[in-house]
Amino acid sequence: MVEIKTPEQIAKMRAAGLVVAEALKAAREAVAPGVTTGELNDVADAVIAKHGATSNFRADHGGLWFPGVICASVNEEVVHGIPGERVLKAGDLISIDCGAILDGWHGDAAITVAVGETAAENVMLSRVTEGSMWAGIAQMKKGNRLVDVSRAIEGFIRRQPLPPKGKWGITEGYGGHGIGTAMHMEPHVLNYVAGRGKGMKLVPGTVLAIEPMVSLGTPHTEVLADDWTVVTTDGTWASHWEHSVAITEQGPLVLTAFDGGRAELAKLGVTAAPDPLG
Template identity: 70%
Template sequence: MVEIKTPEQIAKMREAGLVVAAIHEATRAAAVPGATTKDLDDVARKVLAEHGAKSNFLGYGGFPATICTSKNEVVVHGIPSDDVVLENGDIISIDCGAIIEGWHGDAAYTAFVGSGHAPELIELSRVTEESMWAGLAAMKLGNRLVDISKAIESYIRRQPRPATGKYGIIEDYGGHGIGTQMHMDPHVLNYVERRRGRGPKLVPGMCLAIEPMVSLGTPRTHVLEDDWTVETTDGTWSSHWEHSVALTEQGPLVLTAPDGGKAKLAEYGITAAPDPLA
């Protein structure tokens, strides 16, 4: 069952989404050489407390932290630790969420630690982020779920190949519905799998988290002994970007983007829905 939200419920999700955006801003500033991933988790906890919000990561399936911090070859679900120190030249994806009055927000971004990053890493993050926006722009009335997957995959496949030879679209993880829970139906693939069909129609009140993960090599991953940390099987570095989005009668509203997605969606000829909190 796909949960359909009322405009009032979407407004509450927008509140949660703006808390997530605030966590992104604060952790981005804190992701500097010498900081630990536990430091970033502490920053996120402080932002949540300041906004009267709860973490939807802490305790989820036993997860022990407030955010996921995934460095370099770690794709997703990295556990913050005092033992993981950020070094100049690292990249790190920070995935986090917030709950306001039972409604969830969820988003992720890739940060560059320090300076002097290789061009292929900068391009990897750009391609991943832009593929996410291509997916978000496909969140429109008349489309089906597969149109989002197709938009993400098509964008990535159109890009010039990196020096490593290819981009790997991670196969085992993808986007999802979001609302009264962080993870809900439907599952959102970042590539088109023919046997799944076209999926449900996109209708007003549908809310999704769209999150491509892309590596500089393999699309395959394995989970470490902590039962959480996911790495690429070939050790190539990866990027992860995510936004939560609601489809309304007036179009898509990117719940976790400070401007509701207005600027980036305009590049695709899409007018973002009015912000219910404006």
């Protein structure tokens, strides 16, 4: 069943989302050649602790323990990269996924960051992935269907010019999800349209994590021997962007964006809901 939140509960999720936003901001600012993914993890960990929150990543996930408060996925790693001793090099592309629990409510978001100067196709890859996320978020309106979100994400990607080297591969088998009193809840949110079903109707109180994952090649992935790290099967680089978003009577509220999504949604002709925290 899909968990529907009250306005008061959405306000609590907004507080958790802002912790995630601050942790990702600090990690982004720490990205540089010579920095390890473990050091980025420590930066995010300190922010989460400062706010009295806890990590929803560093936990047991169905019998598999994840040791970090971030997923640090570099280059061909799509998602779930374990932070540790890997040293970032100039030109790398790192996706940083982070979550937090505050007062029993979860937040979850991800960004992709270039390490110094990187190749043009990598810049395009991150831009297209982020843009598709916002296209999906813009469809999170009362009365729309879940498939409208998936169609918007896929449609945005398919309309983009191909990169100088490669193509756009929308990762199969992974997608967004409901979020609230747990990090992963119903429904699953595909980043492409599959089958004829329209999915659930979107109603106020629905909260979804929208997270496209795109590569410069194949949509296919495999999991490494650590049982966590997901990589592209052809070695092409990937990008991952994510926000947790609530549907309200006034429109979408991006819980993990500092401005609630106001600036990016305005570019798409959508008015973000007022921030319940002011």
